[in-house]
Amino acid sequence: MKSIKIILCILFVTLQIQAQKKKQSKPNVLLIYTDDHRYTGVHALGGQDVKTPNIDKLANEGLIFTNTYLMGSYNGGTCMPSRAQLLTGRRLFDLKGIGRVIPTEQVAIGEAFLNAGYNSHVIGKWHQDNKSLGRMFNSGATIMSRGIYLTDHYRMPLWDWRADGKYTKENAIIYIYDKKGNIVKRGVKKGEIKGPINTEKDGPHTSEIYANNAIDYIEKNKKEKPFFMYLAFHAPHDPRQAPKKYKDMYPEEKMKLTPSYMEQHPFDNGHMTTRDESLAAWPRTPAIARKELSDYYAIITHLDAQIGRVITSLKKSGQYENTIIVLSGDSGLAVGNHGLMGKQNVYDEDGIHVPFIISGKIKGKGRRIDAFSYIHDIYPTICDVANVKIPESVTGKSLKPVIDGKKEQVRDYTYHAYRQHQRAYRKGEYKLIEFVRAPDIDKHSKVEFISGSRTTLLFNFKKDPWETTNLAFLPEYKETLDNMRKEMREKSIELNDYKERNEYPVDFWDYYTD
Template sequence: MKNSICKAVLLCLGVFSLTTAKAQKHKKPNVLLIYTDDHRFSGIHALGGQPVKTPNIDALANTGMVFTEAHLMGAFSGATCMPSRAMLNSGKQLFHLTDIGHVLPKTDVTIGEAFKQGGYNTYMVGKWHQDRGSLARSFDDGASVMGIGVYLTDHYRMPIWDWDKTGKFPKKDAYLLTYDEQGKTKRRAITKNDKRGPTGTELTGPHTSEIFAENASKYIKNYKKRDPFFMYLAFHAPHDPRQAPKKYQDMYPVNEMELTPSYMSQHPFDNGDMYLRDEELAAWPRTPQVSKKELSAYYAIITHLDAQIGKVVQSLKDKGEYENTIIVLVGDSGLAVGNHGLMGKQNVYEEDGIHVPLIFSGGYVKQKGTRYNALSYIHDIYPTVCDMAGISIPKSVEGKSLKPVMDGAKKQVYNYGYYAYKQFQRAYRKGDYKLIEYVKSPNNDWKRGYSVKGSRVTQLFNIKKDPWETQNLAFFPEHKALLKEMQEEFVKAGKDLDDYKQGIGVEYDFWDYYN
């Protein structure tokens, strides 16, 4: 009798173990999607080799997969992070966005919605740059939402909202996090005396990167649902103002900063949009001292951001969820910070505007330290993560999954790259070469009260030999045939991608002055 009972118990335990193992084997992975702001590819040490300290992101890159040719397709707004985020969340390409990316219509199934439909609990922390309706329908819950209303241009005095399941997020509900006399964090309402900054310091209140990382870590620590989670963690750093605690600022003495190969005191010509907020952040000309100061602050806020990302990754490990999590890290745009005499990201140069880091890591990713040079866009991330997690890709998504590249089935999913900035700039990338075309209308300066002649400028770079785009080959006779071929393919690509069907609210069309 005893033997029969023992056998029965052992049989039950065996079945239970087998069932548990089977359940673990088929459990869908968690997804942590980390979006950084104005973070160029070379703003990660392991990727660009620049003297910026990013040990935690380096670890993600070295234990995961890096797509070294990931790009923002472009923008029809000086606030390039808006269309960038629209493309990531909708999977739509630039020329098919609604309202230059501010509105995500209900016909566009967002990445959050896709994972909700796939059985995930979806959570959002940080910056949102689209309409409130798309925010509410994309996530089950969230914390510390910013970017949907009042903005004080200050990482230490950032208006934030608690999650509002109604999706209204009224202005009156925004608050600041500050320190009291004992150094404890407290909330306070925003008043008319709260002017735009930056005026905050690490003594004023917690930095946005700290706030967002703490809330993300808290969610992971307290997560008890059986369903996997999808977290959209959107940091505001390293977007200006380039503020960081003194500890991080001291890591980058201004006089010891190394300028990049593309440093210039000023851009060699008017690229069409030279007089806007980002370019007013530093004095003209961009002397070495001016650019070193900005670069020092840029690296400091990146290193501080890296430390916060490390805390979030550690929370996954502490919870025992790291091995079953896909971590995606991507920047929303590049940033010049002195490159080519520019400060902002309103251009189609690589590091200055469109080249972004794209890392797939976490314990669930088995390809360790792999680099792929496949051309890709930010809007390809959506279908790729769906493919990796076994989630159905909605029909509204236009991006291409990069999983065939990861699996070794393909080396490229695109034959070329195509990029745009407003009505002023277009770029075409194929093989080792990149073509950039600029146009200005005769009345390009109408907003400043005077008129100038229209113009057109052409640049051709060998990206493989000259990744910082310092040597324009367009006027060399030996490149005449290549230039002509690239220009013909460029025009065809514009038609194929519906660049001729803008209706985006600009005063003229690029092609009006190119053709």
């Protein structure tokens, strides 16, 4: 009897140890999402003059996905649908409206990790509804964009995480320096939102605030549960502010413009007067473009330094080797490419091509994966890599078969939409972009006062990645063009791009004719 008790005791202890090991073996996940950060905004990815040593290190130690794209947006604020696609793992055409609200039947990524036994933590920019924020995370730090928005990285209205989900103007805060140079929080003063742009002398940059929050969480993490952290930086979104030492790294007169730089976009793309396009005067002279590019690279390099601080804290705390680190941007940004400033387009670097890196626990020695993918494929890929069940509501595709070498592609094309104005289709070496501008009708007389227009572009993406040489009018590309047009229309039906959308009464396909 005594021996049986000893055996049972040993068995019990063994099972407890195994259970503990299994519990500890779950990897942490750090999902870093940057704002308006194009693929070539990482030096290791695009080889441009921007300095990103910390992101480069993640890329060179991990996996680099070279063909990851935003599927598109039905509004000029592409940040919102981009985040909805990332957080739900669903296509643009599967979102509710423009992506502001995430319905309860769509299991968001934070929920998937909560269901898998994780602590789910949020820091930074949040563009969706409060209810989905509350159900996706069980803890958090500083949250941005809950009701007051100010384009100033040095005094952005922010909110402390609230379990009750009540983010009001009254509980908004601003981080500033006190007389001793310490970071303190205070409420937003009446009329302050319209005040002048602040500088590094007045308070910490949003990238510094979010990095500080992340470091604080990592250092205090008791490791009782694995964590899923969504760290959403507002940089390098405008205003492109950075501390002087970072701006000094990029003298404006020495900036090298990209191959697709133009002073002015050659035709009306349907949405030429958006907010982003008003950030610089027309034409975008070389001096203007160099200034904007200098500011862009400066804020990216400052962002990179903050990401480096977070990675260092993971290493010091002993959690780096058990943390899957994922970094992606939410959209591209033109900053002078094709004569544009914003991201309201379907050109690659200007609007839809984003960095996507998996590193930390996942080793890849900088292996480049050329498989086509979308932002909404990141969610199922993370789940697959972390061995977390992918919810049925997810319509994206996991890239793990490609990572494991079992497949070369999970997609053989990409399709993109921007409002009712633009559609793009990429397959093989070629990319088709179609622009439609519907006629403007006087509401009273119902007379057309500005004619509609249509423009077709065809690029050989392998030879012309910056999309500078239009092949659409050349006879030798007629068959390729016809096939691409035919397939794009077929995909639009397959993807449900004909769905009625109350936000925009005019549909692209109503005015697109062969």
